[in-house]
Amino acid sequence: EAEVAQSPRYKITEKSQAVAFWCDPISGHATLYWYRQILGQGPELLVQFQDESVVDDSQLPKDRFSAERLKGVDSTLKIQPAELGDSAMYLCASSGTGGYSEAFFGQGTRLTVV
Amino acid sequence: AQTVTQSQPEMSVQEAETVTLSCTYDTSESDYYLFWYKQPPSRQMILVIRQEAYKQQNATENRFSVNFQKAAKSFxxxxxxxxxxxxxxxFCAYSYQAGTALIFGKGTTLSVSS
Structure with a gap:
């Protein structure tokens, strides 16, 4: 069964360090989302890609966060420098195109900033 | 701006019993999608059920069903x-059209006892 792959599953980093997360969407899915989920809260969108283009990054803190999807397939989300408040689960999701297409989520990367 | 509100942080139910989770939302759109997602501990989020706003009939999926009240913006x-x-x-979630990002509520933790 096709799944959205994310790595690493867990990451502990010191504040002011750089950290990166990777996502491989389901094959053929043109739309890719990065969400941030603070413990006990619902996910909030950070950035949405359509193929290699950014569709929505209005909630992405661009002074420290960056995201890319260079070939329109896998994607990397980077934080530099990490802050204590960045501790959260980072979820990647993907969906197809053409009418309604369900979004499938990966297992996420749990980031702890110390 | 669209918002989703889940007013029950925690709910509990006994095996074989029935439980209802509440969700309200706010939008000025007439056509949109509503969803319920399930997030088990340490596992990825999965779609439970979906409702298109233009459909008057409530969606059902096996043991899961929704009560969609469009005028009251309740789901x-x-x-x-x-x-x-x-x-x-x-998590209750909203999307105003296919291919757009989901807006989530804060979630309801459901515990089931035997």
């Missing part, structure tokens, strides 16, 4: 014959 989830495997965090 509750009923789980019948609850099972231990239903224990999870449940």
């Amino acid at each position: 509750s989830l009923k789980i019948s014959d609850s099972q231990l495997g239903d224990a999870a965090m449940y």
